Amino acid sequence: MSKRPFERSVRQLRFRETRHLLLTTLPGAFWIVLFLVLPSLYLVSMAFLTNGTYGQPSLPLTFDAFRQLAGFGFLGWSPGNLYTLLRSLWQTVVATALVVVIAYPIAYYITLCRQSLRPIMLLLVVVPSWTNQVIRAFGWMNLLAPDTPLSNLAQSLGLIAPHMGLFPSSFAVTLGLIYNFLPFMVLPLYAAFEKLDTTLVEAARDLYASPLKAFWVAVFPQTLPGLLAGIVLVAVPAFGMYVVPELLGGGRSLMIGNLVASQFAGGSNWPYGAAASLLMLVATLLGIFLLRRLGRRAGGGEEVVI
């Protein structure tokens, strides 16, 4: 029995639609697969190889790189890598927390200002992040170097030893991270504050809630989606930061991104570096996954950007 013409034309249409989908999205998808997915798989697979004599990965397949990452070397176990990992987490948490504390009042203040001023104020917050991150770190290096006003002030307060600068230090790294990522918290929080239902705040104040209590019950839940979006935008890239610890940390405050890089540049132990990259990838994806779940539970829905 032959197909009815109607059915044939439906199938033809479906075929043409699929062809259209493939023609439009395949070039981009293919590009990302070829130049990001395949290289990443290659890198990840390298983590299971042995470090060859000349620093090149070679067979057989082992877990040596992961043992090394966990701190087992020729001389037994050492906590160095564990410290690096913990330092990365710690720096990320501290910088993100401080960014939240600074961004909340700033985002709120922008909504208090005249409508015509707000775009300019947002731009003023964002513009420094348009300059290259190497230049931004360089600016801080100059500001915090020994014998500069800020370093001298810290010395006279007894915060640092004489003739030392505020840089290089882990303090400088935290400062650099805050500087880099503050705008990414202000923007989503501002968007949340702009839509804030202020009648709830007034109701809380009418019921004699303290300012803190009013913030907690009336403001915080309403801005939570913006906050979570901000945390994704700040914490995820901060964890993988390379430039700031490298320039402002001065060798003693390295983060996991620097550990990865050093194995491919000077250290030349590619499997070891690949294992550290794999750890970074897993941590990043896990972080995004957890924040997304938290965002869903908080009822953020679409506003949690990633």
Add this chain to the structure above:
Amino acid sequence: MTSPSLKRSLACLWWVLMAFLYLPLAVVVLFSFNSINSSALFESFSLRWYERLWGNEQIMASLGHSLVLAIISSVTAVVIGTLMGYGLYRHRARRLGWLIVLIYLPIVMPDIVFGISNMTFFVRISSLTGWLSPGLGTMVLSHVTFQIPFVALIVYSRFVGLDATLFDAAKDLYASPFDRARHFIVPSIKPALVSAFFLSFTLSIDDFVISFFTAGPESSTLPIYIWGAIRKGVTPEINAIASLMIAAVAVAAVISLAFTRSKGSDASR
């Protein structure tokens, strides 16, 4: 609702933040006019570092590389990303989960892992086949990879903002898909194409980490040159070239402000 004293202390905080945000940049600009090679002591005003810039062939070559890289990669990414954004819009009723994951991958991937995976991959391919040896070519490939998602998302959101019935009208009006693209689709998403190009351009110029790992010996960009000079500690002209880059950002900021003013839309990118 907000008491005047609270507002006053918030205003104070705002100005402290402005100082925090602009002081590091101001220091760079200030010391670019220093007559001696010091970033702690300002002696007197001079333009000598700017004069030395023009004579520095390495800096001029890196500037050229940065611009060529940004322009070629942005144009490529706008073409590929626009097609993708259109495909995402036309077929948004279908389940495109795998495609969404693929688009977000370059955005969430840590820069350092992105750069190193590309480097090892390109090194491997070039040792096997002789193609893709590290240089401007491989940098273009990597930059396009991280630009495509931003272009696709900008174009997609522009399409969503359009009236869907317009597409049916265009279908009745123009028979061939090519005519439809030329007379309807491209003109109606022109603003999105312009901002996608400029965002791609900025992303490329701003990028350091991915460029650093995919660059060859002869293809260092301006940020890579500055990085090298800082690490080696020989930095007299760095303040000057960095100030010029800060000036470029300031000009871009003014243009974008004028743009948002004239359109009256919000300033968030």
